[in-house]
Amino acid sequence: MSLRHAMLGLLARGPASGYDLMKMFEISLSNVWPATQSQLYGELGRLADTGLAEVVAEGPRGRKEYAITDAGLAELRHWITDVEPNRSRRSDMLLRVFFLDTVEPEQARHYLRERAAAATEQQDGLAKVRELIAEGRDPLSVYGRIAVEWGLRFSAMQREWAEWAVGQLDQLPPR
Amino acid sequence: MSLRHAMLGLLARGPASGYDLMKMFEISLSNVWPATQSQLYGELGRLADTGLAEVVAEGPRGRKEYAITDAGLAELRHWITDVEPNRSRRSDMLLRVFFLDTVEPEQARHYLRERAAAATEQQDGLAKVRELIAEGRDPLSVYGRIAVEWGLRFSAMQREWAEWAVGQLDQLPPR
DNA sequence: ACGGACATGTAATCGGTTACATGATTAC
DNA sequence: GTAATCATGTAACCGATTACATGTCCGT
Numbered sequence: 001m002s003l004r005h006a007m008l009g010l011l012a013r014g015p016a017s018g019y020d021l022m023k024m025f026e027i028s029l030s031n032v033w034p035a036t037q038s039q040l041y042g043e044l045g046r047l048a049d050t051g052l053a054e055v056v057a058e059g060p061r062g063r064k065e066y067a068i069t070d071a072g073l074a075e076l077r078h079w080i081t082d083v084e085p086n087r088s089r090r091s092d093m094l095l096r097v098f099f100l101d102t103v104e105p106e107q108a109r110h111y112l113r114e115r116a117a118a119a120t121e122q123q124d125g126l127a128k129v130r131e132l133i134a135e136g137r138d139p140l141s142v143y144g145r146i147a148v149e150w151g152l153r154f155s156a157m158q159r160e161w162a163e164w165a166v167g168q169l170d171q172l173p174p175r
Numbered sequence: 176m177s178l179r180h181a182m183l184g185l186l187a188r189g190p191a192s193g194y195d196l197m198k199m200f201e202i203s204l205s206n207v208w209p210a211t212q213s214q215l216y217g218e219l220g221r222l223a224d225t226g227l228a229e230v231v232a233e234g235p236r237g238r239k240e241y242a243i244t245d246a247g248l249a250e251l252r253h254w255i256t257d258v259e260p261n262r263s264r265r266s267d268m269l270l271r272v273f274f275l276d277t278v279e280p281e282q283a284r285h286y287l288r289e290r291a292a293a294a295t296e297q298q299d300g301l302a303k304v305r306e307l308i309a310e311g312r313d314p315l316s317v318y319g320r321i322a323v324e325w326g327l328r329f330s331a332m333q334r335e336w337a338e339w340a341v342g343q344l345d346q347l348p349p350r
Numbered sequence: 351a352c353g354g355a356c357a358t359g360t361a362a363t364c365g366g367t368t369a370c371a372t373g374a375t376t377a378c
Numbered sequence: 379g380t381a382a383t384c385a386t387g388t389a390a391c392c393g394a395t396t397a398c399a400t401g402t403c404c405g406t
Contacts, residue, residue, distance in 0.1 A: 032270050039366065062386060062387095064386085095208050103256055213396085
């Protein structure tokens, strides 16, 4: 139930409407926990029903502003400190590697080179993000940089791995 | 629709029953694309309906052995070479990092140390797997080693990142 | 004879995606 | 006036998980 906790996390920074949350997800959480508009409105209702958030203001166009409750904050903290993060993650990229023996070695090589290129691209994008948030000693900046650093290290690892893997293909017997 | 392709990939190595596939998923694919028994039987039916696989033998206890068809092999190869892998994905581990400012710095430190420990554990497990499959120039061994290497590099990266991140927390102002 | 492995299936539920549907307010 | 943005909601569908349900064969 991580969507619920992602929403509680954002609401912990201040009251927001469904529409506000939607933009926050797009801007800062899209790489870590994407969510659709439908999902957000549905879950906001459930959050209010279970007392983890409440409507604190109504505005134009039917706008409803929600705030996290004490129970919601407690639930958020419980999730962060007491719930073990999921270990395994599905990867269709890696799944293809398992079955690369069903295509020509030349296509396998191409596949791995493409992975390296994609990783480089991602790395370049994140490097720019890091520059933008290089300042700030406040908790939000510090934790933001830690998250971005994960992405940078991940894409660097993936690029190096893919380049190494291309070299490994020389071991293959002629087909 | 990666489950379908994972199954086609396994069937490409030879005919198998639902029960056989189940064990193969548990043993070799559980870290990359877990699947449940129900899912496998359901998808096997659809694979047969759409002509990507077919029943080639029936055995005791109602056992049905499936083989990949030419259409299935074509679909598998198409998926490997022409379909772009999903780039990023959901990580509740990283999501928690975004909201570490809602708990005490000491708990944040603990969270990150636990990530480092979990990564070390995973790394040790994979190192043992690598030893077991160190031999072999055949495609299956080569691609298997490439996949395991990804896991090793990933867990190494995660451990180093988590250790680095703990150090970053010294930047935080006293709470 | 019996237990463990082999073997297949269905139903309920859940979280997520896509598409549909509607309308108010604001800036130009 | 009108286009962009703000704003909320519902319905259908899909893939994955959990639980239920049933029965057979093989080794000891």
